[in-house]
Amino acid sequence: MAQILYLKASPRVGRSHSVAVADSFVAAYQELHPGDPVEVLDLFQAELPAFDGLLVNAKYNILHGRPHSPEEAGAWRRVEELIGQFKAADKYVLATPMWNFSIPYRLKQYLDIIVQPTYTFSYAPDTGYRGLVTGKPIMLVCARGGAYPEGTLAAAYDLQTAYLKLILQFIGFTDLRWLLIEPTLEQGPEMAQEKRRQAMARARELAREF
Ligand SMILES: Cc1cc2nc3c(=O)[nH]c(=O)nc-3n(C[C@H](O)[C@H](O)[C@H](O)COP(=O)(O)O)c2cc1C
Numbered sequence: 001m002a003q004i005l006y007l008k009a010s011p012r013v014g015r016s017h018s019v020a021v022a023d024s025f026v027a028a029y030q031e032l033h034p035g036d037p038v039e040v041l042d043l044f045q046a047e048l049p050a051f052d053g054l055l056v057n058a059k060y061n062i063l064h065g066r067p068h069s070p071e072e073a074g075a076w077r078r079v080e081e082l083i084g085q086f087k088a089a090d091k092y093v094l095a096t097p098m099w100n101f102s103i104p105y106r107l108k109q110y111l112d113i114i115v116q117p118t119y120t121f122s123y124a125p126d127t128g129y130r131g132l133v134t135g136k137p138i139m140l141v142c143a144r145g146g147a148y149p150e151g152t153l154a155a156a157y158d159l160q161t162a163y164l165k166l167i168l169q170f171i172g173f174t175d176l177r178w179l180l181i182e183p184t185l186e187q188g189p190e191m192a193q194e195k196r197r198q199a200m201a202r203a204r205e206l207a208r209e210f
Contacts, residue, residue: 001035001036001037002033002036002090002091003036003037003039003088003089003090003091004026004029004036004037004038004039004089004090004091004092004093005039005041005085005086005088005089005091005092005093006022006026006038006039006040006041006092006093006094006095007041007043007092007093007094007095007096007107007110008022008040008041008042008043008044008095009043009044009094009095009096009097009103009104009106009107009110010044010095010096010097010104010143011044011104011106012097016095016097016143017097017143017181017184017192017195017196017199018095018096018097018141018142018143018181019095020196020200021095021141021143021179021181021196021199021200021203022093022094022095022139022141022203023095024200024203024204025093025139025141025179025203025204025206025207025210026038026093026207028203028204028207028208029207029210032207032208039085039089041085043104043106043107043109043110044106046110047078048082048106048109048110048113049075049078049079049113050109051109051112051113054071054072054075055072055075055076055079055113057069057072058072058073058075058076058079059116059117062116062117062118063117063123079113079114079116080119082110082113082114083113083114083116083119083120086114086120086133087119087120087133089136090136091136091137091138091139091210092136092137092138092139093138093139093141094107094138094139094140094141094164095141095143096140096141096142096143096160096164097142097143097144098142098143098144098145098146098158098160101157101158101159101160102159102160102163103160103163103164111167114171115167115170115171119132120132120133120171120172121170121171121172129170130172131169131170131171131172131173132171132172133171133172133173134172134173134174136173136175137175137176137177137210138168138173138175138176138177139177139179139206139210140161140164140176140177140178140179141179141181141199141203142160142161142164142178142179142180142181143180143181143182143184144158144160144180144181144182144183144184145182145183145184145185145186146182146183146185146186147182147183147186147187148182161178161180164176177206177210179199179202179203179206180199181195181196181199182195183195184196
């Protein structure tokens with residue numbers, strides 16, 4: 001039995017291409033693995049603490065091997081809860097739009113919360129950084145209004161997949177699986193629907209190998 005964590009990073013309830021395709025992926029996966037629990041974390045609904053001065057100081061205190069103040073320790077508990085939920089999963093699904101060539105701020109906020117020294121990565125002067133979330137696959141379903149095909153000039157603007165790849169590898173992921181839905185705006189609604197339909201079919205195939 002594998003625990004699935006399904007992260008949704010689009011606020012477009014009922015309209016999101018990335019969520020529609022990721023939903024198809026998860027539904028197909030559940031048909032094949034009815035015993036595997038799926039936990040959904042909607043990042044636009046979840047209670048995510050602001051990663052402000054208090055939590056930043058708490059993070060630096062960990063980096064410098066210093067104890068937390070009582071106030072930091074109180075605030076850090078929610079960070080630990082979210083990291084605990086993240087690390088408890090065996091497999092991950094992420095549905096995310098491209099926003100301003102990168103990811104939506106709520107997904108960035110979530111990553112700022114869960115990417116923490118001693119929890120999801122470690123550092124030692126002699127060995128450097130090491131990711132601590134290892135041996136788990138992640139299915140990344142990314143929707144974009146434009147198209148950013150590899151080998152074209154447009155690809156340089158795709159900081160959505162570039163950043164996700166970098167940060168997930170930083171915390172230990174090696175098994176990243178991608179499903180892109182593009183263009184969802186640039187070529188009009190008919191093209192968007194066709195791309196969504198194709199991605200849903202591909203999602204069902206990919207679920208068999210997940
Ligand atoms: C705030 C915002 C910024 C966006 N920035 C970009 C962008 O930089 N490049 C792009 O191709 N599409 C951009 N889009 C369009 C979305 O990527 C596109 O509509 C996508 O389908 C959204 O994903 P969703 O359907 O899962 O919500 C942006 C949309 C929003 C709301």
